[in-house]
Amino acid sequence: MVLTDLVHGGDEKDETPNGVRRRAVLALGAVVLAGAGASGCGLLDHEPAEPPPPDPLQPLADDAVRLAGLHRAAASDFPERAAVLTPIAEAHDAHAKELARVMATAAPSPAASASASAAAGSVEDAVEALRVAEKAAYESAVQACLKAPNHRAALVGSIAAARATHLEALK
């Protein structure tokens, strides 16, 4: 449209009210383009890029990594309970991996949680500490499931339910 006007708009026509309006439109377009160019440069050259907001599932993934480490440490300290604790640690690993997949972030390595320590004297104290951690993580997962968009509800719901079964398994 603008190009057509430039090509076909002769001198005679430019003296008409329509011609004046065309020139005004062209001038306005130039100002808008200049403004857009300037603000684009400003974004690129002077302002740091805004980091994307964290995914609402990130705290759930962080919990999973932390809990995996706690269970692995307890299984190492109390081998007699490893038959229950190791599958729970592996479930948390699987949760962390699946959450990373749906958030499209890098999957955490199991080693990331290796430094966790149960630091509890008796097996009863260690299991009780795990129960407290699982209960808090279950409640976080329930809230996350209630807020989750439909396409994430089943995954987050399964994770909440799994954490509840860990509480049962730790009885």
Add this chain to the structure above:
Amino acid sequence: MTGELPAALEAEYAAIFAYGPIGVKLTGGEQTAARAAEAAHRTLRDALVVALQGTGLPPARAAYALPEPIVDRASALRVAIVVEEKAAAVWRAALPATVDTQRRQALDALTGCAVRATRWRRYAKVDPITVAFPGKAPA
């Protein structure tokens, strides 16, 4: 809210049906657990009947197919595990079709089924007693 809740209702009818013969073959604490499980499924069924009122909800059938005949304690425990796993699956499938209060109900139902399945696996000495993603079909 399309076919997910009627499917959950079907699974609840089937669970209530199965727990009758299951309870007969169990004793002591296991029988108490079976009765409590049956009561929990009746509560879930009743809530679904209310939620589906006026939608032409499926009526309960006279009998439901069991995954295997219940002839002794071991088969009763195996069927109880399967019943809870199947119910967990339909409740998990209902989650994406729900919001707010109904999602909370579906999540609590999924969680209850998953916890009971864990309890039955412990009684049956199935190892491990937990699964990573309750209600999700194994990959």
